[in-house]
Amino acid sequence: MSSESSTSNLQLAQVYLYRYVGPIFIIIGIVSCVLSLIVFTRKNLRKNTCSIYFIAFNIANLLFILVSLLSFTLEIGYNIAPALYSLFYCRFRLYFAFFFNILCPSYLLCASIDRVLITSFHARIRQISTLRLAYLTIAIQPLFYILILIVVIFVTNILQIEPNYFYCYIEPGEFTLILTYISILKEIFIPSLLIIFGFLSVRNIQAMRRVRIVPVSGSNRVIGGQNSNSMRSRDRQFVLMLIVDIVTYILFDFIMPCSLVYEQITKSQTSTIAQTQTVYLIKNIAIFSVHIPFCINCYTHIIVSKTFRNEIKNVLLWK
Numbered sequence: 001m002s003s004e005s006s007t008s009n010l011q012l013a014q015v016y017l018y019r020y021v022g023p024i025f026i027i028i029g030i031v032s033c034v035l036s037l038i039v040f041t042r043k044n045l046r047k048n049t050c051s052i053y054f055i056a057f058n059i060a061n062l063l064f065i066l067v068s069l070l071s072f073t074l075e076i077g078y079n080i081a082p083a084l085y086s087l088f089y090c091r092f093r094l095y096f097a098f099f100f101n102i103l104c105p106s107y108l109l110c111a112s113i114d115r116v117l118i119t120s121f122h123a124r125i126r127q128i129s130t131l132r133l134a135y136l137t138i139a140i141q142p143l144f145y146i147l148i149l150i151v152v153i154f155v156t157n158i159l160q161i162e163p164n165y166f167y168c169y170i171e172p173g174e175f176t177l178i179l180t181y182i183s184i185l186k187e188i189f190i191p192s193l194l195i196i197f198g199f200l201s202v203r204n205i206q207a208m209r210r211v212r213i214v215p216v217s218g219s220n221r222v223i224g225g226q227n228s229n230s231m232r233s234r235d236r237q238f239v240l241m242l243i244v245d246i247v248t249y250i251l252f253d254f255i256m257p258c259s260l261v262y263e264q265i266t267k268s269q270t271s272t273i274a275q276t277q278t279v280y281l282i283k284n285i286a287i288f289s290v291h292i293p294f295c296i297n298c299y300t301h302i303i304v305s306k307t308f309r310n311e312i313k314n315v316l317l318w319k
Contacts, residue, residue: 018077029295033062053111064100112197119204187257259286
């Protein structure tokens, strides 16, 4: 009886999470992405390379929310589950969930690399950061991930976990194990790179405060659409926004590798129904958690960046 009760409580916990908290994050996430896109596409910002990466980042975030978080919220919170009745939709949803889960932090990583380049003391290194490179990098990444993740479509199926409990996921087998290990490495590798490049950006900004940055040429040449004086302040603001994005991503993303490791450990053991439900509860919480940083970045930018706050005010006042 206690086992049945605990299983029921676990099911209710994830239902309540997606039913009551899920819609809130969907709404604030959509608003966050739309406001950010409006700000970064404004005339005084869109010629900055970091703005280009943030535009791509927010477009990917918006699609991630609509394709993944909305679908999981309807399925788990409201029992509206087309993925459990349509194999095509099941494969489509999981494929693009994987796709945007790696594309969003990849764009964030590109922005952090760009900040390291543009805040460098050396003019030749700053010259590497160009709008052309930004557009090229943004265009290549989706094509690359589409190709390497295409196999997910063919190994995804509607699985029966236990009586009357179905789940849209990758079929058990060698590929599941390989994908799990790749996912664990991704959840460790990308945050590690974000920390490294975030640290380098901060170090460069601190160096810029101590010495006058060397222009690309002897004249007041515009770098990324800005002169060297205004570049200091603007780039500090971009680095601040980037750092807070990195911190929030790492804070909410760490649950996913823990979930994947726990799932692999329990697979080798004989599990009760309650233990199986615990595994899927942790996984569903992890899935919910990875969406959070992509729903709140506009609000964290408002907190840390004066430039972004002013732009938001101008947008709201129709200036």
